[in-house]
Amino acid sequence: MAAAAVGIPTVPFMKRTEAHLEFEAVQMVSLFRRRFRRPLEEPQRLGFYQVFLGTQGEGRYTVDFKTHTFGPGNLVFSAPGQVQQFHPAPKLDGILLVFTDAFFVQEPSDQQLLGSSLLFDPWTASPVIRPADEHAAFSFAAAFRGIEREYNRGAHDALREPLLRSMLKTILLQAERLKQRASTPAALVQFPRFLQFRILVEQQFRSSKKVGSYAAEMGVSARNLNRATRLASGMNAKDLVDARVILELKRLLAHTDLGLKEIAAVMGFDEPTNLVKYFKQHIHITPMEFRAGWRKRGAFLP
Numbered sequence: 001m002a003a004a005a006v007g008i009p010t011v012p013f014m015k016r017t018e019a020h021l022e023f024e025a026v027q028m029v030s031l032f033r034r035r036f037r038r039p040l041e042e043p044q045r046l047g048f049y050q051v052f053l054g055t056q057g058e059g060r061y062t063v064d065f066k067t068h069t070f071g072p073g074n075l076v077f078s079a080p081g082q083v084q085q086f087h088p089a090p091k092l093d094g095i096l097l098v099f100t101d102a103f104f105v106q107e108p109s110d111q112q113l114l115g116s117s118l119l120f121d122p123w124t125a126s127p128v129i130r131p132a133d134e135h136a137a138f139s140f141a142a143a144f145r146g147i148e149r150e151y152n153r154g155a156h157d158a159l160r161e162p163l164l165r166s167m168l169k170t171i172l173l174q175a176e177r178l179k180q181r182a183s184t185p186a187a188l189v190q191f192p193r194f195l196q197f198r199i200l201v202e203q204q205f206r207s208s209k210k211v212g213s214y215a216a217e218m219g220v221s222a223r224n225l226n227r228a229t230r231l232a233s234g235m236n237a238k239d240l241v242d243a244r245v246i247l248e249l250k251r252l253l254a255h256t257d258l259g260l261k262e263i264a265a266v267m268g269f270d271e272p273t274n275l276v277k278y279f280k281q282h283i284h285i286t287p288m289e290f291r292a293g294w295r296k297r298g299a300f301l302p
Contacts, residue, residue, distance in 0.1 A: 042085065059089055097171075140175075206248075
């Protein structure tokens, strides 16, 4: 287990039946009725991709300390590594699609859709898509119902798995189109460089917190890197690095019982005092004040 995941339970993809098929389509109501080792209302780190469509009622979903609302016709996307909480509510229902890289990725373009698209990018806007066009909303609803029916056909059809994969890919591509249409042309042009930077930050944020080192590794100037990140995400490069560090610090403070000395070691700070200064500079309270305040609210709700 990676150091940053200490104390935050990672939920792997698991099924009681058809364990070889790392895909599932399930009604949210029936999901809430299942018995899990850790309730869905408690924070847990995803070990898979998740897409759900609201079909009834108004809901709330928390991912990485931000709570998002959704309703009928809205789609919500989550990626492996993110920390999530569901908030069940009366009359809330939807169709949840859960899958892994092993199920979806058959060729390089499939991996690009998962890793290089706007859908599963935690740095760009909201994970919720709200189709404004009635035709688009109807199309998504039909697609989710169709993939749910195909999944429930049973395992005795050799074409079922490739059909499920194809239907899922169609949903993701249509959703990606909506995301791209909402972005500016300049942002889309800069997105490949931003993506490269984001991947490096994810790999190195515990040990490297200086923009210059990332720019040098990418072979660009810090100025050009800042421009790319601002256009693609609305944040400059330093703010993005700091946001990733702060996010992981919040995760460790809220979801583990590690002390400051242990967290400092995990996150690459020489001394706990440096961690406290860094955290207070960005959040304006101490790490322990954040932990106490977060837990006092109960059930980890923001």
